[in-house]
Amino acid sequence: MAFVQIRHLTKRYGQHRAALDDFSLDIAANEFVGIMGPSGVGKSTLLNIIATLKKPTSGTVFVAGQPVTKWRDAKAANFRRTQLGLMIQDFRLLPNLTIGDNIALPLTLLPPRPKDLAERVAQVATQFSLDPLLTRYPHQLSIGQQQRVAAARAIITKPSLILADEPTASLDSHAATTFLQHLAKLHHEAHTTTILVTHDAFTASFCDRIVFIKDGRFFAAVTSKGNQQQFFEQIVETAAISGGRWRDETIN
Ligand SMILES: Nc1ncnc2c1ncn2[C@@H]1O[C@H](COP(=O)(O)OP(=O)(O)OP(=O)(O)O)[C@@H](O)[C@H]1O
Numbered sequence: 001m002a003f004v005q006i007r008h009l010t011k012r013y014g015q016h017r018a019a020l021d022d023f024s025l026d027i028a029a030n031e032f033v034g035i036m037g038p039s040g041v042g043k044s045t046l047l048n049i050i051a052t053l054k055k056p057t058s059g060t061v062f063v064a065g066q067p068v069t070k071w072r073d074a075k076a077a078n079f080r081r082t083q084l085g086l087m088i089q090d091f092r093l094l095p096n097l098t099i100g101d102n103i104a105l106p107l108t109l110l111p112p113r114p115k116d117l118a119e120r121v122a123q124v125a126t127q128f129s130l131d132p133l134l135t136r137y138p139h140q141l142s143i144g145q146q147q148r149v150a151a152a153r154a155i156i157t158k159p160s161l162i163l164a165d166e167p168t169a170s171l172d173s174h175a176a177t178t179f180l181q182h183l184a185k186l187h188h189e190a191h192t193t194t195i196l197v198t199h200d201a202f203t204a205s206f207c208d209r210i211v212f213i214k215d216g217r218f219f220a221a222v223t224s225k226g227n228q229q230q231f232f233e234q235i236v237e238t239a240a241i242s243g244g245r246w247r248d249e250t251i252n
Helices: 043-050 073-083 099-108 117-127 143-155 173-190 228-242
Strands: 004-011 020-027 032-036 058-063 084-088 161-165 193-197 209-214 217-223
Touching: 004 043, 020 043, 020 058, 020 217, 032 043, 043 058, 043 161, 043 193, 073 084, 084 143, 099 117, 099 143, 117 143, 117 173, 143 173, 173 193, 209 228, 217 228
Parallel strands: 032 193, 032 209, 084 161, 161 193
Antiparallel strands: 004 020, 004 058, 209 217
16 A cells, blocks of 8 residues: 555635646655646645645545544644654744754654653754754854754654655755755655655656646656666656746756
8 A cells, every 4th residue: 555645636725726636646655756847736735735734625645544634633733743754945943942952843842852862863963964063053054054954853753754845945056965865865764755846857856756747637757767867857858848837947
């Protein structure tokens, strides 16, 4: 059984055309899937529904066989806290906490405080090359470093599912590459399942499979055969035939 089963999802905002229109997809355990498509086709809506932050108009998302989109608030909140690692563009570190304390936050907000907290902070800091920065404060870090702190914070709970929405959008190409290398390495070491939304073909080339959405529906999928450059070219070609209004930097 697929780890994430997306079944006939439709989402309407008011009277507008459906943002998602009977969208279905299976994602295997330990798969690293990218969701791509032109602006406004429903990518963020899809991720927010999987994250239980938005309710679908109809359809269901199952995670590990559980109908998470049917759950009420408290159960959904518990799912987000214990199972999900959310990486979003607007990551908000707390300015008055050190980097170490920011990373530890998901484990210190509610008691009990894990006995191995320091080890866990050290471990995720190493995964994102943040070891020398743990006693600094957010304003002393570059945006790329801050984004890696947010990623470390997202994975310290050992989530089974990582959802990332344009996590490299505010980074320059060097910082974005570093971030994606860390994410891909983490993905393969920790055996998580990752769904990443992006409009950028280079970012997408770090994934195992790319699913293209068009007008709220499945359009196409391409799978990596191991060569990142070839996969990148395949992604660019599929993006080009999918049409729509892509952001400028997608296909260059
Ligand atoms: N809260 C909302 N209220 C009304 N319409 C919305 C809302 N959120 C999204 N939409 C509309 O739903 C459609 C899909 O939006 P969504 O943000 O999911 O697309 P996207 O593919 O992530 O776009 P982008 O790449 O530009 O971020 C768009 O037409 C958008 O205007």
